[in-house]
Amino acid sequence: MSEAVKEPSMLLQKDMIAKNYDAITSKHETGRKVSSTFVPGNLNELLMCFDILNNLPEINAIQNGMRKLSGGYIMEAEKSGHSEDVCTYVKADIGMMGRGNIAPNGKPFPDPDVLLLSYTGCYTFMKWFELLRAEYKCPTLMLHVPYEGDGHSTKNMRDYVVKQLKEVIIPGLEQVSGVKFDIDRLREYLANSAKAEDDLVWCLDQGKRKPSPIDSYFGGVYYIGPIFTAFRGRQDAIDYYKALRLEIQARIDAGQGPMTPEGKSLDDQNYRLVVEGPPNWTSFREFWKMFYDEGAVVVASSYTKVGGMYDLGFRHDPANPLESLADYCLGCYTNRNLPTRVDILTKYVEEYEADGILINSIKSCNSFSAGQLMIMKEVEKRTGKPGAFIETDLVDPRYFSAANVKNRLESYFQMIEQKRQGAHRAA
Amino acid sequence: MASTAELIAACQTRFEDIDFKDARAWKAAQPGRKVVGFLPVYVPLEMIHAAGCLPLGIFGGGDQMEVIHGDAYYQSYICRIPRSTIELGVTNRLDFVDGMIFPFVCDVIRNLSGMWKLMFPNVWSKFFDTPQNFDPEIGGVYYQAELQELRQGLETLTGRAITDDDLRRSIALYNENRDLVRAVYALRARQPWKAPTSDVYLLMRVGLTMPVEEHNQLLRDYMAAAAAEDRPKRDNVRIAIFGSFCEQPPLNLIKSIEMAGCYVVEDDYSLVNRFITEAIPTDGDPIAALSLAYLQKSVETSCKYVPKEEDKGVFHVERVRAVAAEGVIYATPSFCDPALLDRPMICARLSEAKIPYIAFKYAENSGQMQPIREQAGTFADSIKLWS
Numbered sequence: 001m002s003e004a005v006k007e008p009s010m011l012l013q014k015d016m017i018a019k020n021y022d023a024i025t026s027k028h029e030t031g032r033k034v035s036s037t038f039v040p041g042n043l044n045e046l047l048m049c050f051d052i053l054n055n056l057p058e059i060n061a062i063q064n065g066m067r068k069l070s071g072g073y074i075m076e077a078e079k080s081g082h083s084e085d086v087c088t089y090v091k092a093d094i095g096m097m098g099r100g101n102i103a104p105n106g107k108p109f110p111d112p113d114v115l116l117l118s119y120t121g122c123y124t125f126m127k128w129f130e131l132l133r134a135e136y137k138c139p140t141l142m143l144h145v146p147y148e149g150d151g152h153s154t155k156n157m158r159d160y161v162v163k164q165l166k167e168v169i170i171p172g173l174e175q176v177s178g179v180k181f182d183i184d185r186l187r188e189y190l191a192n193s194a195k196a197e198d199d200l201v202w203c204l205d206q207g208k209r210k211p212s213p214i215d216s217y218f219g220g221v222y223y224i225g226p227i228f229t230a231f232r233g234r235q236d237a238i239d240y241y242k243a244l245r246l247e248i249q250a251r252i253d254a255g256q257g258p259m260t261p262e263g264k265s266l267d268d269q270n271y272r273l274v275v276e277g278p279p280n281w282t283s284f285r286e287f288w289k290m291f292y293d294e295g296a297v298v299v300a301s302s303y304t305k306v307g308g309m310y311d312l313g314f315r316h317d318p319a320n321p322l323e324s325l326a327d328y329c330l331g332c333y334t335n336r337n338l339p340t341r342v343d344i345l346t347k348y349v350e351e352y353e354a355d356g357i358l359i360n361s362i363k364s365c366n367s368f369s370a371g372q373l374m375i376m377k378e379v380e381k382r383t384g385k386p387g388a389f390i391e392t393d394l395v396d397p398r399y400f401s402a403a404n405v406k407n408r409l410e411s412y413f414q415m416i417e418q419k420r421q422g423a424h425r426a427a
Numbered sequence: 428m429a430s431t432a433e434l435i436a437a438c439q440t441r442f443e444d445i446d447f448k449d450a451r452a453w454k455a456a457q458p459g460r461k462v463v464g465f466l467p468v469y470v471p472l473e474m475i476h477a478a479g480c481l482p483l484g485i486f487g488g489g490d491q492m493e494v495i496h497g498d499a500y501y502q503s504y505i506c507r508i509p510r511s512t513i514e515l516g517v518t519n520r521l522d523f524v525d526g527m528i529f530p531f532v533c534d535v536i537r538n539l540s541g542m543w544k545l546m547f548p549n550v551w552s553k554f555f556d557t558p559q560n561f562d563p564e565i566g567g568v569y570y571q572a573e574l575q576e577l578r579q580g581l582e583t584l585t586g587r588a589i590t591d592d593d594l595r596r597s598i599a600l601y602n603e604n605r606d607l608v609r610a611v612y613a614l615r616a617r618q619p620w621k622a623p624t625s626d627v628y629l630l631m632r633v634g635l636t637m638p639v640e641e642h643n644q645l646l647r648d649y650m651a652a653a654a655a656e657d658r659p660k661r662d663n664v665r666i667a668i669f670g671s672f673c674e675q676p677p678l679n680l681i682k683s684i685e686m687a688g689c690y691v692v693e694d695d696y697s698l699v700n701r702f703i704t705e706a707i708p709t710d711g712d713p714i715a716a717l718s719l720a721y722l723q724k725s726v727e728t729s730c731k732y733v734p735k736e737e738d739k740g741v742f743h744v745e746r747v748r749a750v751a752a753e754g755v756i757y758a759t760p761s762f763c764d765p766a767l768l769d770r771p772m773i774c775a776r777l778s779e780a781k782i783p784y785i786a787f788k789y790a791e792n793s794g795q796m797q798p799i800r801e802q803a804g805t806f807a808d809s810i811k812l813w814s
Binding site: 085087363 | 558739
């Protein structure tokens with residue numbers, strides 16, 4: 001495949017990520033402290049209050065998946081006793097450690113000073129950091145975020161999270177960093193977050209247009225990058241989303257669809273889809289091509305909500321800083337119960353006028369995957385739109401079967417066509 | 428006095444009955460009675476009992492049920508217990524169950540709680556999220572409020588209040604149950620030939636489907652019968668089983684391990700009734716007592732966070748030492764995230780303690796026992812020869 005064509009916002013983000021990796025890998029020179037933490041329940045603003053850098057093992061696994069390194073890392077972890085059945089992000093991370101723990105900038109990752117275990121929406125997180133803790137022997141700060149089993153958070157849940165922030169997380173970060181917590185600093189960062197969140201929501205909302213100027217899955221994973229990772233609360237995230245907004249506005253003005261990696265805009269959009277589940281990273285571009293070759297554009301997705309459901313109205317709130325962080329953690333997509341996920345996806349199909357829902361079921365992600373067949377049936381039933389189900393994995397190349405995925409997608413597009421023809425005949 | 432064989436035969440009949448006739452009969456015996464199902468691995472059964480309900484342990488369909496509908500709800504890479512539990516539901520085998528509690532075990536059971544809400548909207552169903560912060564002032568405060576919410580849910584279901592005295596009485600009964608359960612386990616650890624694991628397993632499993640008062644009597648009867656009987660002692664090695672706390676192995680697998688030359692002297696099969704390790708106080712605030720028991724007097728298992736790295740797996744090593752086990756079989760269901768993610772950490776601790784171990788995977792409907800027998804038999808031989 002030729003070199004992927006990148007839009008200016010992608011290049012901007014690439015530069016931000018590179019600088020963050022450089023900051024992490026130069027920790028010994030600069031004296032900065034480094035945390036490892038997760039995307040859902042990410043407390044970046046809080047870490048910034050202690051001048052702690054944010055390193056995200058999930059993102060490292062994704063980077064390694066896209067750079068075709070994760071397969072070897074996973075096998076390395078399996079050789080050392082990790083089961084073939086468990087999360088491949090975990091194994092890619094542990095396998096990377098076994099092979100020198102090299103960051104994307106080619107320099108070794110330093111050991112983290114703290115593991116911030118923001119345990120939101122995924123059981124594996126807890127075990128992942130128990131495993132890392134055994135390697136790094138560094139302090140681990142656990143923030144238990146209760147699951148919204150009844151479809152909503154309660155005062156008790158919120159109070160519990162706030163109490164942990166006050167009595168466990170903040171004192172722990174003070175101890176690691178030697179920096180005293182300043183709530184006004186947190187308020188300032190949260191205000192920055194809210195600005196970027198407004199622009200992100202505007203961008204994702206443009207999927208409602210016809211043609212859609214964005215792809216909310218393959219393009220969406222780029223759009224969420226800064227806000228889900230080490231940049232939320234920072235000025236460069238605000239700048240990024242302003243730039244992204246201008247880029248999307250320019251496409252709207254030109255009547256263009258999203259840019260594909262081949263540098264062409266997808267203007268002839270035959271199918272509008274809602275996608276549930278994370279993407280496959282090891283064959284990301286090949287996977288995307290299967291969609292744009294058929295004129296399929298993803299207008300909304302659930303994966304772009306794992307790090308926060310801003311489109312449903314949540315904003316970080318400087319007036320209630322700790323409560324706001326609690327609400328953020330509680331409201332992440334995979335922390336919501338199955339009926340709520342069905343409601344959200346149904347709403348997406350309807351509001352984005354999609355042709356149906358496609359589920360990319362990930363072999364090693366039970367948090368997303370368990371129950372997805374029922375989700376598909378329910379959304380089909382409620383919307384009257386057809387659903388389809390494909391199976392891949394996050395970063396294990398052994399579980400990406402291009403021919404199978406392509407066959408299923410082609411069948412799905414035919415199904416949508418038949419539905420349309422049936423509807424025309426009925427009319 | 429009934430013999431152990433007679434008692435265990437009755438247990439086996441009950442264990443194999445996936446239509447839950449006895450639980451149905453209990454409900455039908457008195458108008459207004461309610462049955463509340465629960466999944467592994469820990470639910471405060473005292474609360475269900477205090478509500479006047481029968482707590483009914485649901486451990487999937489085992490190897491006796493053909494799963495047809497359940498497979499349509501799950502991909503091939505999801506464990507079997509949720510699919511056979513759904514099969515129980517859609518085949519109306521649980522149509523007499525008024526409520527379902529899904530405690531925190533893993534993301535699969537967590538998501539099953541939501542599926543149950545969608546599939547059975549007339550059944551009260553509750554995801555019960557136990558704390559992972561074990562400070563009484565933080566996790567304890569949260570957990571007490573969760574227990575109160577559970578109490579209110581059960582009160583709404585039954586239409587009757589659960590008083591503190593109701594709870595204290597139930598705690599006392601379950602304390603008695605825990606004492607008796609520990610006594611049976613201690614008997615097995617002392618004289619495993621007198622209380623084989625296939626017996627103990629059935630005693631414990633059916634105990635989770637019957638009124639606790641009845642189970643207490645059954646445990647007394649079994650211990651009395653076992654003491655009176657003379658069973659041949661074999662030249663078996665003493666092993667502990669870990670990793671089997673949620674989806675259960677088929678009974679034949681449990682028997683196969685014994686037949687391969689292993690006396691199982693410690694296990695975490697179905698766990699629920701051994702989750703709390705000490706008596707819960709029956710004076711004072713019963714909610715606070717239940718909460719503290721969970722926070723401070725409960726087993727280490729893969730569903731719980733271990734706050735200190737140095738404590739990880741210590742529980743397992745201590746249990747092995749306490750029962751003088753000579754080795755460990757880490758037996759986990761396929762695709763079980765908690766047990767499989769824990770496996771490297773627990774096994775590393777066993778290695779450090781120079782405790783030999785093997786590991787294998789199973790499903791609740793595993794049918795081929797020969798490989799298990801060979802693996803367990805080789806393990807037993809290796810312990811005899813070299814340990």
